[in-house]
Amino acid sequence: MNRIDWTGRAPVLLVISLITLIGVSIGAPGIWSTDNLFAMGVLAVEIGIIALGQTFVINTGGIDLSVGAIFALAQVVMGLAMVGGVPWPLAVMLGLGVGVLCGLVNGLATVWLRVPAIIVTLATMFAFSGLALVITSGIDVSGFPEGFAVLGQGTIGSVPLQIVAIYLPLLVLLAVVQWRTRFGRLVHLTGTNTLAARLTGIRIGRVQIATFVIAGGLAALAGAINASRLTTARPDAGATDNLISIAIVVLGGSSIFGGKGSVVGTALATLVIALVNYGLSFNNLNAIYQSGLIGLILIVAVLMQNIMLSIQQRRAAAT
Amino acid sequence: MATPASSGLNWPSWINVSVRELLLVVGVIVITAGISIGSSGNFWAASNLTNLMISTAITLVPAIGMTVIIVTGGIDVSVGSMLGLVAVAGGTAFEYGLGLAAATPVFLIAGAILGLINGALITYGRVPPVIATLGTLSVYRAAAFLFLGNHWITMIPPSVTETMVLTQPLGVPVAVWIALVLLALGMVFLARLPRGRHIFAIGNNENAARLNGIPVERIKLAAYTLTGVLVGVAALMSLGHSPMVQTTTGTGFELTVIAAVVLGGTELTGGRGSLLGTLLGAILVGLVQNGVVLLHIQPFWSGVVLGVIILVSVGSATVRRND
Numbered sequence: 064m065n066r067i068d069w070t071g072r073a074p075v076l077l078v079i080s081l082i083t084l085i086g087v088s089i090g091a092p093g094i095w096s097t098d099n100l101f102a103m104g105v106l107a108v109e110i111g112i113i114a115l116g117q118t119f120v121i122n123t124g125g126i127d128l129s130v131g132a133i134f135a136l137a138q139v140v141m142g143l144a145m146v147g148g149v150p151w152p153l154a155v156m157l158g159l160g161v162g163v164l165c166g167l168v169n170g171l172a173t174v175w176l177r178v179p180a181i182i183v184t185l186a187t188m189f190a191f192s193g194l195a196l197v198i199t200s201g202i203d204v205s206g207f208p209e210g211f212a213v214l215g216q217g218t219i220g221s222v223p224l225q226i227v228a229i230y231l232p233l234l235v236l237l238a239v240v241q242w243r244t245r246f247g248r249l250v251h252l253t254g255t256n257t258l259a260a261r262l263t264g265i266r267i268g269r270v271q272i273a274t275f276v277i278a279g280g281l282a283a284l285a286g287a288i289n290a291s292r293l294t295t296a297r298p299d300a301g302a303t304d305n306l307i308s309i310a311i312v313v314l315g316g317s318s319i320f321g322g323k324g325s326v327v328g329t330a331l332a333t334l335v336i337a338l339v340n341y342g343l344s345f346n347n348l349n350a351i352y353q354s355g356l357i358g359l360i361l362i363v364a365v366l367m368q369n370i371m372l373s374i375q376q377r378r379a380a381a382t
Numbered sequence: 383m384a385t386p387a388s389s390g391l392n393w394p395s396w397i398n399v400s401v402r403e404l405l406l407v408v409g410v411i412v413i414t415a416g417i418s419i420g421s422s423g424n425f426w427a428a429s430n431l432t433n434l435m436i437s438t439a440i441t442l443v444p445a446i447g448m449t450v451i452i453v454t455g456g457i458d459v460s461v462g463s464m465l466g467l468v469a470v471a472g473g474t475a476f477e478y479g480l481g482l483a484a485a486t487p488v489f490l491i492a493g494a495i496l497g498l499i500n501g502a503l504i505t506y507g508r509v510p511p512v513i514a515t516l517g518t519l520s521v522y523r524a525a526a527f528l529f530l531g532n533h534w535i536t537m538i539p540p541s542v543t544e545t546m547v548l549t550q551p552l553g554v555p556v557a558v559w560i561a562l563v564l565l566a567l568g569m570v571f572l573a574r575l576p577r578g579r580h581i582f583a584i585g586n587n588e589n590a591a592r593l594n595g596i597p598v599e600r601i602k603l604a605a606y607t608l609t610g611v612l613v614g615v616a617a618l619m620s621l622g623h624s625p626m627v628q629t630t631t632g633t634g635f636e637l638t639v640i641a642a643v644v645l646g647g648t649e650l651t652g653g654r655g656s657l658l659g660t661l662l663g664a665i666l667v668g669l670v671q672n673g674v675v676l677l678h679i680q681p682f683w684s685g686v687v688l689g690v691i692i693l694v695s696v697g698s699a700t701v702r703r704n705d
Binding site (some may be wrong): 187189303319352354358 | 403520680
């Protein structure tokens with residue numbers, strides 16, 4: 064099996080980044096300061112981490128609509144634990160455990176009950192975000208120990224800690240997992256042809272469960288950073304993250320049917336989305352416009368790719 | 383990977399699904415009994431029953447179109463934003479002083495246009511349904527915000543509520559009658575008319591359907607447009623239920639609709655489904671939401687209960703079929 068091919072959407076992504084860059088430079092000329100770029104990166108890290116996990120799930124041909132709910136559930140569990148006197152590193156571990164457990168529930172339900180992932184995670188999205196609201200009675204949790212702030216507010220030199228010490232190492236690690244390990248290849252094989260994968264003796268169920276666990280754990284990690292950055296854990300956080308993370312993954316070149324895509328593409332798409340978001344909020348435009356524009360970019364990206372594909376096919380047919 | 387399980391003679395699959403529908407009926411009875419005992423009879427108060435019927439009808443009407451879409455193997459996750467944008471368009475018509483009769487076409491046409499956009503992206507743009515409607519979910523919401531801003535539309539004429547909710551022939555509100563008539567039409571269409579059979583054929587095997595001369599693209603386009611129109615009907619009903627439009631109107635509604643369809647036994651892989659099941663699914667969803675209010679449970683539990691019900695219901699169906 065060759066390296067993962069994400070070239071399909073690369074030109075589209077490049078064009079969109081270019082348009083965004085020009086648009087942002089004209090619309091918000093003050094944006095290119097280091098401080099602004101770091102602020103942009105900080106906002107991008109959380110959704111970026113969620114999207115990395117979503118990439119693995121989508122590459123097996125699945126989908127996870129519950130990552131935003133896990134993001135919220137994990138952060139309020141951590142928050143409640145810390146308020147209850149649990150030392151913060153332990154509380155963070157607990158939150159990550161919750162995320163992994165949620166992912167396990169998604170994976171087991173998908174594989175054992177043989178229910179399509181979209182239904183399972185639709186149901187668990189209701190359940191997880193309901194649980195987050197139930198255990199907090201819908202009230203934000205705050206009053207964390209000081210040490211916890213390091214995750215979302217710490218810096219190394221002048222660079223935000225979560226960019227250099229969490230996101231980038233994670234990206235490298237996952238890229239290596241995807242390109243250099245047996246598991247990485249199995250993920251794409253499962254997505255390419257589930258039946259063939261099963262017939263060649265691959266335990267595709269285990270692969271699918273593992274991807275949901277990764278997605279759950281990473282969503283919880285993003286939740287920890289979010290709660291630390293805002294010094295508040297919100298039970299209703301991440302409601303739009305389910306959809307935006309899928310949009311980012313697809314924009315990054317992953318096929319929604321599985322078998323095609325890479326975490327590097329996802330990271331590039333995260334950058335583009337972050338640029339769009341920050342450019343808009345820099346001009347004081349409402350967050351609803353940001354997600355509206357992301358939706359538009361998503362549709363246009365897939366449309367453009369389809370058009371290029373059909374031109375290619377026509378050329379191939381002509382020769 | 384869709385396995386056309388019991389292809390062949392009985393593929394509208396009314397008979398296969400009936401066990402599930404029976405279970406759903408049992409579920410509805412059990413939950414109803416539970417709520418009426420737990421609420422010490424408050425459940426049967428006329429105002430609560432009207433409330434329950436209206437909110438079920440609002441879910442049911444778009445769920446009819448959603449069932450057709452899912453049977454073709456597609457999905458539409460944008461109906462919540464569609465409902466919001468249509469309500470903004472219709473509410474604006476009301477603000478300009480249009481009456482109920484004059485504004486109704488605005489609702490239906492706005493819905494049709496939004497549904498048509500979804501359908502065109504999916505059929506002619508060849509964008510996968512999840513992606514296309516995920517995109518329009520946020521685009522339509524942004525459009526609603528663009529038109530409305532932080533403004534609220536409260537100038538809904540009282541005639542909307544009077545006609546839809548307060549007029550109750552045989553004790554059932556007009557909105558519910560409309561929903562039931564639309565459901566009956568849909569059932570006849572799917573079960574009896576050739577076009578209805580074509581919808582199942584597309585869901586079972588799209589290429590085979592195309593090779594058999596079925597106009598796949600046109601039918602799919604029609605299914606998404608029809609769903610848009612039905613969302614328009616639901617938007618009008620919901621304004622009769624709570625006469626106010628804001629930019630968040632309809633947020634999360636797509637999940638309620640999809641939950642009703644999925645609970646009703648329609649399979650997301652396409653080719654199988656029933657509108658009778660969708661009716662039962664919509665009732666079940668309505669009951670859960672109503673029960674949470676009546677039993678004074680924290681409203682947050684309704685999400686948990688709904689999630690568990692969907693998993694158990696769909697999961698048990700799958701396990702049963704595989705045995």
